[in-house]
Amino acid sequence: MRRVFVTLCVPLLLVAGCAPADPEPADAPPPDGRQAAFEERATQIAAAWQPGPSWSDGYIPLQEPVMTVGDPGFTPDTQAAFRAGWYRDQIPLPTDQPEDGTIQFPSGTLTVPLVSAAEAYRELDRGDPPACGGRPTNPATPPAPADGPDTGVSTAPQTACIPLTVTAVELDSVPVRTSRGEAAVPAWLFTIDELTAPVARLAVAPTAVGEPPEPTAPSAPLPQELVGALDLRAVDGATLTVRVGIGACDTGLTPLVYEQDDVVVVGGAVIRSTGVCTEQLLLEPVTVQLTAPLGERTVLDVLGGGPLRLTTG
Incomplete structure (x- = not known):
C-alpha cells in the first residue's frame, strides 16, 4: 500500500510581475483550494506512472x-x-x-x-x-594592438x-x-x-542506455492557478531545487509537493494577474522539502506527468 504525504512548501522567493496584480483577486481560490487541486491532479499523475521493468x-x-x-x-x-x-x-x-x-x-x-x-x-x-x-x-594568439585611442572598435567586454x-x-x-x-x-x-x-x-x-517512457498526463487541463515543473536543479537529501514555469506577471509563487513511496510529484501555485501582461514564460527556482530523503524515488511533473531531469548548466 502506498504511503502518501502532501506538503505546502515555503517558497524560496516571491516573483514580481511586470504589471500590478490585485493582492487577492476576487476569483482567486484560497491557498487550501489550490493545494486540493494540486493533490487531486498529483494523485492521478502518480497512479498513471507505470514505467515498466527497465525503469528499475x-x-x-x-x-x-x-x-x-x-x-x-x-x-x-x-x-x-x-x-x-x-x-x-x-x-x-x-x-x-x-x-x-x-x-x-x-x-x-x-x-x-x-x-x-x-x-x-x-x-x-x-x-x-x-x-x-x-x-x-586560438587562445594562445594575442589580439592585435590598437593603433590609437580612436580606432572605431568597441572595447566592451565580449565573449x-x-x-x-x-x-x-x-x-x-x-x-x-x-x-x-x-x-x-x-x-x-x-x-x-x-x-x-x-x-x-x-x-x-x-x-x-535506455529512454524514459512517454508519460500519460490527465486528460483535464492543469487548473489555472497551478504551474508545472521543468527540471531539477539540485538534489540534497530531502531537499529539492526545482524550476517551475510561471507567467511574467504571476505572483505569490508557492511550491507544492506530493509524496508516495515510489514517486514524488512537484509543481507550484501562483496568483494570476488580472491586468494586461506580456506573454512570457519565466523559469523560477523553488525549494521543495520532502518528509524523507528522495533516494530512488522518481520526481514527476504535475503538468505533463513525466520524470524531471537533473540539469546543471
Whole structure:
C-alpha cells in the first residue's frame, strides 16, 4: 500500500510581475483550494506512472551525459565554450574499446559495455567556434594592438570564441541521477587546461542506455492557478531545487509537493494577474522539502506527468 504525504512548501522567493496584480483577486481560490487541486491532479499523475521493468532493472539516465566534476572555475569565455561544446585535443586519444564497466546503483549493480576515449571525445566535441569580430579563435594568439585611442572598435567586454584544451584523459566514475536513484556511472574524465576541474563524458555505450517512457498526463487541463515543473536543479537529501514555469506577471509563487513511496510529484501555485501582461514564460527556482530523503524515488511533473531531469548548466 502506498504511503502518501502532501506538503505546502515555503517558497524560496516571491516573483514580481511586470504589471500590478490585485493582492487577492476576487476569483482567486484560497491557498487550501489550490493545494486540493494540486493533490487531486498529483494523485492521478502518480497512479498513471507505470514505467515498466527497465525503469528499475536497466540504465536510464536522467541527466545530461556531459558534466564538470567539481568547481570548474568558469569565466564567461570558458563557460560559453563548455555550453557550446568547443574543444581541441592536445594528446593522442585511445581508440581501443575498454572492458565492460559497472554501474553502482543504491540497490545493486549493472555491467555495461563502454566506449573508447576517442569516441567519447567525438561526442563531447561539437565543432570549432565561429570567428568573433576582433577576437582570436586560438587562445594562445594575442589580439592585435590598437593603433590609437580612436580606432572605431568597441572595447566592451565580449565573449571570446575559443575552444577548451584537452591535455589528459582517464576512465573513472561520476555520480549521475538515474531512474534508480543516484548511481556511480563510468565516465571519461578530460583534463582541461583552462578549467580547475575535469569535464566528464559518460562512457556507457549507446546500446546500454535506455529512454524514459512517454508519460500519460490527465486528460483535464492543469487548473489555472497551478504551474508545472521543468527540471531539477539540485538534489540534497530531502531537499529539492526545482524550476517551475510561471507567467511574467504571476505572483505569490508557492511550491507544492506530493509524496508516495515510489514517486514524488512537484509543481507550484501562483496568483494570476488580472491586468494586461506580456506573454512570457519565466523559469523560477523553488525549494521543495520532502518528509524523507528522495533516494530512488522518481520526481514527476504535475503538468505533463513525466520524470524531471537533473540539469546543471
